Amino acid sequence: MNNKIKKVLIVGGGIGGLSAGIGLCKAGVHVKIAELQSQFNVYGVGIIQQANALRALDALGVADEAMQHGSPYAAVKMCTPLGHVIGEAGTPPIGRFPSHNGISRKILHDILLKATTAAGAEFKMGTTVDTLNNQPDKVDVTFTDGSSGTYDLLIAADGINSRIRTMEFGEYKSNYVGLSVWRYSFKRLADLDTGYIYFGKNSKIGIIPMTANTCYMFIVSAEGADNPFIPAHELIPKFKGYMQEFPVAMIQQLIEQVTNPKEVNYRPLETLQLLAPWYKNRVVVIGDAAHATIPQLGSGAALAIEDAVVLSELIQSNTDVPQMLEAFMQRRYQRCQMVVDASETLGKWELMMFEGKSLPEGANVGALMGRTCGALTAPI
Numbered sequence: 001m002n003n004k005i006k007k008v009l010i011v012g013g014g015i016g017g018l019s020a021g022i023g024l025c026k027a028g029v030h031v032k033i034a035e036l037q038s039q040f041n042v043y044g045v046g047i048i049q050q051a052n053a054l055r056a057l058d059a060l061g062v063a064d065e066a067m068q069h070g071s072p073y074a075a076v077k078m079c080t081p082l083g084h085v086i087g088e089a090g091t092p093p094i095g096r097f098p099s100h101n102g103i104s105r106k107i108l109h110d111i112l113l114k115a116t117t118a119a120g121a122e123f124k125m126g127t128t129v130d131t132l133n134n135q136p137d138k139v140d141v142t143f144t145d146g147s148s149g150t151y152d153l154l155i156a157a158d159g160i161n162s163r164i165r166t167m168e169f170g171e172y173k174s175n176y177v178g179l180s181v182w183r184y185s186f187k188r189l190a191d192l193d194t195g196y197i198y199f200g201k202n203s204k205i206g207i208i209p210m211t212a213n214t215c216y217m218f219i220v221s222a223e224g225a226d227n228p229f230i231p232a233h234e235l236i237p238k239f240k241g242y243m244q245e246f247p248v249a250m251i252q253q254l255i256e257q258v259t260n261p262k263e264v265n266y267r268p269l270e271t272l273q274l275l276a277p278w279y280k281n282r283v284v285v286i287g288d289a290a291h292a293t294i295p296q297l298g299s300g301a302a303l304a305i306e307d308a309v310v311l312s313e314l315i316q317s318n319t320d321v322p323q324m325l326e327a328f329m330q331r332r333y334q335r336c337q338m339v340v341d342a343s344e345t346l347g348k349w350e351l352m353m354f355e356g357k358s359l360p361e362g363a364n365v366g367a368l369m370g371r372t373c374g375a376l377t378a379p380i
């Protein structure tokens with residue numbers, strides 16, 4: 001093990017932070033995770049983990065558990081609003097890992113949390129960093145609970161609104177792309193054999209297997225350039241309104257299950273890219289804090305897990321810390337940028353479609369998705 005990094009503070013216990021916690025504990029590093037929430041509160045809809053995400057979860061030893069508690073499936077069927085299949089999408093299978101695994105976000109988080117705890121990470125819940133003094137050979141931290149510590153490395157995995165990123169790299173503003181996602185969980189349809197995406201005039205609807213008994217729906221829509229607030233009483237009528245535009249049985253038969261506004265998860269979509277390098281002295285930024293992408297390729301969490309796997313691997317190499325962090329950038333920057341850029345382009349085209357505009361010459365949704373997902377099979 002690189003004896004220069006023995007003690008690491010991870011800020012943020014989301015998918016990226018927990019993945020880094022598992023990888024580093026397994027590498028023999030002492031890990032503390034500071035999480036702002038006093039108790040994890042992960043919302044219940046699903047998340048798509050493609051083959052490259054499963055490969056990264058396998059490096060952490062949790063891919064099989066994620067597949068057992070999720071719902072592995074093959075390519076996604078891309079359909080017209082009437083249900084005619086016009087193509088297939090998704091990362092091709094990698095070795096024993098299928099193209100996709102749909103899983104509840106809460107279940108995935110629980111699996112990662114259990115593995116992080118079992119690996120020996122310490123948690124500081126309801127706490128964050130108050131001040132930090134980032135030096136070439138260590139980082140001194142005070143926490144909001146009044147305690148303090150000195151670490152060989154601080155990993156900022158605190159999401160798109162990362163406070164650590166702001167402290168070290170200044171203000172970055174996320175970019176609202178003009179689209180929103182609505183999500184809702186359902187009892188699984190008996191004939192749901194894979195993931196389906198229906199492209200409509202005003203929205204796009206995806207139906208994704210989540211467990212043996214459940215699936216979830218996402219709806220992508222354009223609510224307005226000014227990112228309007230949607231009051232609670234409008235969530236159900238709007239959600240159902242989008243569903244009604246798709247006259248296929250798979251969507252129509254789910255409408256009556258949409259009853260609880262508290263279970264409609266509505267999120268305007270934002271991107272953010274931290275300029276390279278994502279490190280300074282002994283602070284390194286990973287996951288959404290460095291490269292938040294819109295979910296048009298269902299790959300943001302996959303990138304966060306991959307960041308954690310690569311960083312854990314490099315920390316075990318016998319390299320000086322600046323070279324090690326530079327090697328991290330070499331392995332991560334272009335790959336993450338490819339996903340963020342391609343997702344943004346897909347989002348732009350979707351917005352144009354929902355606004356009734358013609359797509360730019362040469363725009364080809366299937367080709368861009370296929371190219372990008374194909375590239376994700378490359379080793380990390």
Ligand SMILES: Cc1cc2nc3c(=O)[nH]c(=O)nc-3n(C[C@H](O)[C@H](O)[C@H](O)COP(=O)(O)OP(=O)(O)OC[C@H]3O[C@@H](n4cnc5c(N)ncnc54)[C@H](O)[C@@H]3O)c2cc1C
Nearest residue numbers: 012014015016036048128159287288295298299300301302
């Ligand atoms: C609508 C939508 C759908 C998506 N679907 C998919 C998908 O299907 N597949 C996929 O791979 N990705 C998907 N993503 C992306 C994925 O959710 C993110 O990329 C992923 O959650 C990033 O993980 P993270 O750990 O970097 O950040 P986060 O998940 O944001 O976790 C950050 C953690 O840090 C904590 N925190 C925040 N601030 C502080 C602080 N100051 N101090 C301490 N802790 C702090 C938070 O409480 C949280 O626990 C989707 C995203 C959206 C918006």
